[in-house]
Amino acid sequence: MSNFHSICVRRWKIWLLAVIMIAIAVVFCIPLYSVIVISFKTSRELIYTPLALPESFYLENFFSAWEKLNLGTVYKNSIIVSMGAVVFRVLFAAMASFTLAKHKNKFNRFLYLLFLSGMMIPIYTVLVPLLRLIKDLGLINSHFGLIVVYIAMGMPFAIFMLTGFVKSIPNELIEAGIIDGCSVYRIFWVIVFPLIKPAVTTLFILDFLGVWNDFLLPMLTLSSNALKTVPVAMYNFYGEYGSRWEMTFAGYSLAIIPVLIICLLLQKNIVNGIMVGAVKG
Numbered sequence: 001m002s003n004f005h006s007i008c009v010r011r012w013k014i015w016l017l018a019v020i021m022i023a024i025a026v027v028f029c030i031p032l033y034s035v036i037v038i039s040f041k042t043s044r045e046l047i048y049t050p051l052a053l054p055e056s057f058y059l060e061n062f063f064s065a066w067e068k069l070n071l072g073t074v075y076k077n078s079i080i081v082s083m084g085a086v087v088f089r090v091l092f093a094a095m096a097s098f099t100l101a102k103h104k105n106k107f108n109r110f111l112y113l114l115f116l117s118g119m120m121i122p123i124y125t126v127l128v129p130l131l132r133l134i135k136d137l138g139l140i141n142s143h144f145g146l147i148v149v150y151i152a153m154g155m156p157f158a159i160f161m162l163t164g165f166v167k168s169i170p171n172e173l174i175e176a177g178i179i180d181g182c183s184v185y186r187i188f189w190v191i192v193f194p195l196i197k198p199a200v201t202t203l204f205i206l207d208f209l210g211v212w213n214d215f216l217l218p219m220l221t222l223s224s225n226a227l228k229t230v231p232v233a234m235y236n237f238y239g240e241y242g243s244r245w246e247m248t249f250a251g252y253s254l255a256i257i258p259v260l261i262i263c264l265l266l267q268k269n270i271v272n273g274i275m276v277g278a279v280k281g
Helices: 002-039 043-048 060-069 071-102 106-118 127-136 143-167 171-179 184-195 197-213 216-221 230-241 245-280
Strands: none
Touching: 002 245, 043 245, 060 071, 060 230, 060 245, 071 106, 071 143, 071 184, 071 197, 071 230, 071 245, 106 143, 127 143, 127 216, 143 197, 143 216, 171 184, 184 197, 197 245, 216 230, 230 245
């Protein structure tokens, strides 16, 4: 009888937890539902039935938002900045992690602690000197300058994350590569890099989403409309057409489509990388 009672209590707790999680999910989905529904409405429908399902799918809002946002160019700018920054950041961090983890000496230990200290410095404390440095180097109002800043800013966390994975690789594998006559670069590309692919994939996805959604640095460093990224373009678009909610929300819907596709396609890689990280820890 006691076992039956404990099973009932356990099931009741599971059902209660499920209801709570569903309620939280609904709360978080309400803004997304509002954006999508309103983007398909006419101005008249928006006034009288703002949250009801649209009577018909009015697609003119999306065409207008695409044209006024110049979204083709904006997408291209965000892809250039995000891919350029994240690819080189992950590549440099992986190579640095290999050196710091497998070539242990006092200097490398100091470098590792120096990178870790970079995680403790908020960007806002160095924002003014950073912008001054970018301007002095002639990198203001250019994608290249923004990419360089993103690479430098993300290196501390990337090295911290990948170094733990590299440390877990048995030294015997590297020693076997040395005996076979492999150079340091070949050992890295053939032995080390394939073994840390779960961590590299997870880091790539999270960094890509972070750079794609960043607003502060592109807003401060890119003044030309032809160089704007998605968040900055949406900010300017809202400032100009904020009273046209149906067209503004259509622009928001178009802006989140690439991120939504990436999350849906690669969510398994994110989960697998996090699970592998938990096991390594």
